[in-house]
Amino acid sequence: MNPPVATAFFFYFLSATVIIGGVLVITRKNTVHSAMALITALLAQSGLYLMLYAPFVAGVQIILYAGGIMVLFLFVIMLISIERTMKERQFNKQWLVGIAAAAALGALFIAVYTKGRNLFPNGRLQPTETQNTQAIGSLLYGQYMFAFEIASLLLLVAIIGAVVMAKKRI
Amino acid sequence: MDSMLQISTLHYLVLAAALFILGVIGVLTRRNVIIVLMSIELILNAVNLNLVALSRYWQGRPLQLGGGPMALHGQVFAIFVITDAAAEAAIGLGILIAFFRNKETVNVDEVNLLKW
Amino acid sequence: MHQVVEYIQSYLSSNLTPGGAGNWFWATVYVLAVFVGLSIAVIAMNWLERKILAHMQVRLGPMRVGPHGLLQPIADALKLLLKEDIIPDGADKVVFWVAPFIVVLAAFTVFVVVPFGPTHAITDMNIGILFMLGVSSLSVLGIVTAGWASNSHYPLIGALRSSAQMVSYEVAMGLAVVSAILMTSLHGAGLYGAGAAGAGDGTLSMIGIVQAQLEQGVWFIFKFFPLGLVAFFIFAVAMVAETNRAPFDLPEAESELTAGFHTEYSGFRWSLFFLAEYSAMIAVSSIAVTLWLGGWLRPFPNALQGSTWDFVFSLFPGATFLFLAGMCFYNVARMPKHPLFKIQMMGLAAFGALLGLIGLVLFIPQVSARVGDIFWFSAKVAGFMYLYIWYRGTFPRYRFDQLMKVGWKVLLPVGLALLILTAVMGMRTEIWEAVRR
Numbered sequence: 001m002n003p004p005v006a007t008a009f010f011f012y013f014l015s016a017t018v019i020i021g022g023v024l025v026i027t028r029k030n031t032v033h034s035a036m037a038l039i040t041a042l043l044a045q046s047g048l049y050l051m052l053y054a055p056f057v058a059g060v061q062i063i064l065y066a067g068g069i070m071v072l073f074l075f076v077i078m079l080i081s082i083e084r085t086m087k088e089r090q091f092n093k094q095w096l097v098g099i100a101a102a103a104a105l106g107a108l109f110i111a112v113y114t115k116g117r118n119l120f121p122n123g124r125l126q127p128t129e130t131q132n133t134q135a136i137g138s139l140l141y142g143q144y145m146f147a148f149e150i151a152s153l154l155l156l157v158a159i160i161g162a163v164v165m166a167k168k169r170i
Numbered sequence: 171m172d173s174m175l176q177i178s179t180l181h182y183l184v185l186a187a188a189l190f191i192l193g194v195i196g197v198l199t200r201r202n203v204i205i206v207l208m209s210i211e212l213i214l215n216a217v218n219l220n221l222v223a224l225s226r227y228w229q230g231r232p233l234q235l236g237g238g239p240m241a242l243h244g245q246v247f248a249i250f251v252i253t254d255a256a257a258e259a260a261i262g263l264g265i266l267i268a269f270f271r272n273k274e275t276v277n278v279d280e281v282n283l284l285k286w
Numbered sequence: 287m288h289q290v291v292e293y294i295q296s297y298l299s300s301n302l303t304p305g306g307a308g309n310w311f312w313a314t315v316y317v318l319a320v321f322v323g324l325s326i327a328v329i330a331m332n333w334l335e336r337k338i339l340a341h342m343q344v345r346l347g348p349m350r351v352g353p354h355g356l357l358q359p360i361a362d363a364l365k366l367l368l369k370e371d372i373i374p375d376g377a378d379k380v381v382f383w384v385a386p387f388i389v390v391l392a393a394f395t396v397f398v399v400v401p402f403g404p405t406h407a408i409t410d411m412n413i414g415i416l417f418m419l420g421v422s423s424l425s426v427l428g429i430v431t432a433g434w435a436s437n438s439h440y441p442l443i444g445a446l447r448s449s450a451q452m453v454s455y456e457v458a459m460g461l462a463v464v465s466a467i468l469m470t471s472l473h474g475a476g477l478y479g480a481g482a483a484g485a486g487d488g489t490l491s492m493i494g495i496v497q498a499q500l501e502q503g504v505w506f507i508f509k510f511f512p513l514g515l516v517a518f519f520i521f522a523v524a525m526v527a528e529t530n531r532a533p534f535d536l537p538e539a540e541s542e543l544t545a546g547f548h549t550e551y552s553g554f555r556w557s558l559f560f561l562a563e564y565s566a567m568i569a570v571s572s573i574a575v576t577l578w579l580g581g582w583l584r585p586f587p588n589a590l591q592g593s594t595w596d597f598v599f600s601l602f603p604g605a606t607f608l609f610l611a612g613m614c615f616y617n618v619a620r621m622p623k624h625p626l627f628k629i630q631m632m633g634l635a636a637f638g639a640l641l642g643l644i645g646l647v648l649f650i651p652q653v654s655a656r657v658g659d660i661f662w663f664s665a666k667v668a669g670f671m672y673l674y675i676w677y678r679g680t681f682p683r684y685r686f687d688q689l690m691k692v693g694w695k696v697l698l699p700v701g702l703a704l705l706i707l708t709a710v711m712g713m714r715t716e717i718w719e720a721v722r723r
Contacts, residue, residue, distance in 0.1 A: 007177050008175045008176075008177055011177045011181065015181075015185045018185065018189060019185070019188060019189070019192070022188075022189055022192040022193070022212050023192060025192075025196060025205070025208050025209065025212060026192060026193075026195055026196035026199070026200060026205065026209055026212075030378070031202060031204050031205065032378065032381055032431070032434065032435075033380070033381070034204075034205055034208055035204075035208065036381070036384070036431070038208050038211065038212070039427060041212070041215070042215065045215055045218075045219065048182070048185075048219060049219075049222055051177075052182070052222050052223055052225075052226045053226060053229075054222050054225070054226070054245050054248075055411065055412060055413045056245065056249075056413055056416070057218075057222055057245050057248050057249060057252075058413070059413045059416035059417055059420055060249055060252055060416075061218075061252065062417070062420035062421065062423075062424070063416065063419060063420035063423060064252050064253070064256055065211075065215075065252060065255070065256075066420075066424060066427070067420055067423035067424055067426065067427070068256060068423070068453075069211065069255065069256050069259045070427060071426050071427060071430060071449065071453065072259060072260060072263060073204065073207070073208065073259070073263070074427065074430045074431065074434070075430070075446070075449070076204065076263045076266065076267060077204060078430070078434050078442070078446070079267065080204075080266075080267075080270050080276055088201070088277065089201065090200065090201060090202070091199050091200060091201065092199060092200070092201045092277075092278070092279050093279070094198070094199075095198075095199040097198075098194075098195060098198030098199040099195065099198075099199065101194070101198060102191050102194045102195045102198065105190075105191055105194060106187075106191050109184075109187040109190075109191070113180065113183065113184060113187070117180060120178055120179040120180050120183075120227060131239075131487070132242070132245075132412065132413075133412065133413060133416075133490055134487050134488070135239075135240050135242050136242055136245060136246060136249070139240075139242055139243070139246050140246055140249075144246055144250075147250060151250055151253050151254070154253070154254065154257050155253065155256070155257055157257075158256075158257030158258075158260050158261055159260070161260075161261045161264065162260040162261055162263070162264040163264075164264075165261065165264030165265050165267065165268045166264045166267045166268060168271075
């Protein structure tokens with residue numbers, strides 16, 4: 001089978017899209033612009049999953065995240081009038097402490113990754129990806145059957161909860 | 171330069187860490203609840219990227235150590251995380267709608283009815 | 287130079303898709319061919335819709351612009367391109383501009399995996415059907431943002447209704463698709479899976495689904511009769527609702543909501559929505575054709591076997607184009623003497639000659655062997671397009687609550703029951719063994 005062409009170019013392009021999308025999400029004043037930036041970031045993330053030879057997770061990301069969750073976000077954004085929110089103050093009073101906490105977290109990550117740099121060797125096997133969906137299916141219905149059923153129960157609870165929360169009169 | 175061109179697992183982990191930090195900044199500094207929820211989605215995505223990248227790493231490990239081409243546990247976990255993210259987004263937005271109906275605001279620091 | 291020619295030619299003798307072979311030159315050629323073919327198909331659909339609707343309503347349709355209105359789509363396109371571009375006051379300019387492009391991107395990207403033949407797809411992803419369903423659900427985002435960005439009531443209501451409808455019928459579509467995918471994992475041949483039965487490895491790739499139908503010797507619409515038929519019917523209804531076409535076109539009906547989410551879009555932007563709608567129609571029809579109607583396989587692959595029947599069916603592509611050319615020449619002979627009739631006669635005769643030339647080229651055996659698959663696939667998709675136009679001319683419009691009721695209360699339970707029944711029918715020997723023991 002053919003190795004992917006120009007892996008580095010695609011990785012840097014997709015990761016730049018994800019990072020820029022993330023930055024736009026947390027800095028835009030207009031909520032709809034944030035939502036669209038998040039959609040771009042999610043689609044680029046799906047491309048990253050494809051590069052990691054995880055086509056099923058990439059497909060699920062597009063269908064559920066970009067095509068389901070973001071539609072839900074856009075619906076709610078439209079039901080809530082945002083003209084007023086665009087004129088208000090965007091960042092809260094403890095933004096300095098927040099940035100300091102994130103910087104501390106960043107320092108922790110840098111420490112971990114520089115110390116553990118040699119844990120992940122460069123060369124890797126290239127297993128075939130044609131059986132990815134089938135393998136995930138056999139894992140989901142075999143070893144993780146219990147978690148699968150619990151996840152479906154969780155979704156049922158979420159549906160009922162969302163309906164009850166958003167009703168005008170219970 | 172060569173290590174920059176050869177994409178290894180560490181590249182994906184660093185990208186996931188950067189996304190995580192962006193999500194944390196969004197949750198801690200923004201006032202608009204919807205943006206906070208979207209930053210939580212960013213955090214969950216960072217976690218997913220970590221899981222899938224490490225699952226790929228494990229696929230390259232030998233079979234006796236727990237690896238092999240069927241070691242897709244990270245990807246299965248990522249699918250569960252996406253499912254949970256959907257459920258959590260639905261409920262979070264339901265709560266937001268209920269709260270907006272009562273108090274006409276979407277700012278987190280105005281949710282202070284129980285403050286002494 | 288010699289290496290370049292060899293790189294180009296080595297692909298022709300392989301039996302992979304360009305994406306599978308990693309051949310970027312042929313992949314680009316295929317992308318351009320699909321793009322051009324899709325544009326011609328949308329233009330032809332525009333003309334066909336107006337003429338066929340007109341004939342169903344016992345009138346003639348466009349007859350003036352070109353012979354029998356054949357140049358009407360070009361006139362429409364020119365008019366749309368020359369119209370003034372109006373952006374409503376208070377609309378969010380960035381989002382207003384981006385929304386049609388999202389819908390067009392979603393509608394066109396889907397064609398990357400559509401299998402026109404065993405090697406005639408741009409690429410064959412092993413999650414093909416999942417990719418198609420996912421990317422076509424991205425058009426909901428474009429519609430919602432288009433309605434919101436217009437900063438006006440009717441588009442907002444139209445967008446919310448339209449997206450609610452599309453999301454509801456995606457569920458029904460997904461269930462019907464899953465029950466067809468279940469059928470790919472069986473190895474038993476024939477209508478009810480008799481023969482070397484048992485479960486194997488299913489596939490999500492579009493080419494793999496058609497090859498499973500070829501291997502099992504039956505189109506999935508007829509498999510486990512009537513389960514395949516009901517699944518096809520659910521998908522056929524859901525796909526009409528998914529593309530916002532009649533009878534589910536309340537969100538864009540002119541008498542109800544003044545054209546719904548694309549009310550405030552004029553000129554070129556509206557034509558983008560229009561292009562995306564027809565491309566989405568062709569895309570979901572391709573899904574239906576691949577999953578249930580055997581993709582590129584010729585009709586009756588098992589009942590009428592043998593090399594003579596193969597030869598007879600290989601004559602169909604050329605014969606169809608010659609028939610169309612014959613109709614053109616017949617209308618040339620019947621042309622009434624209105625002004626400029628000479629130019630119209632010459633134009634129609636030239637068009638007829640072009641069609642006849644294509645028909646004659648399609649009789650050559652090498653061309654017919656390679657292109658015959660594309661012809662059968664396109665013929666089946668064209669049948670679906672005719673069904674779309676037929677529905678528009680026949681059925682009254684569903685009210686919005688009736689629409690949602692059908693989607694959730696009728697199609698979803700039937701789809702679930704169908705899924706369970708298909709699974710039981712597919713594994714019936716194993717279940718019978720387990721019960722007996």
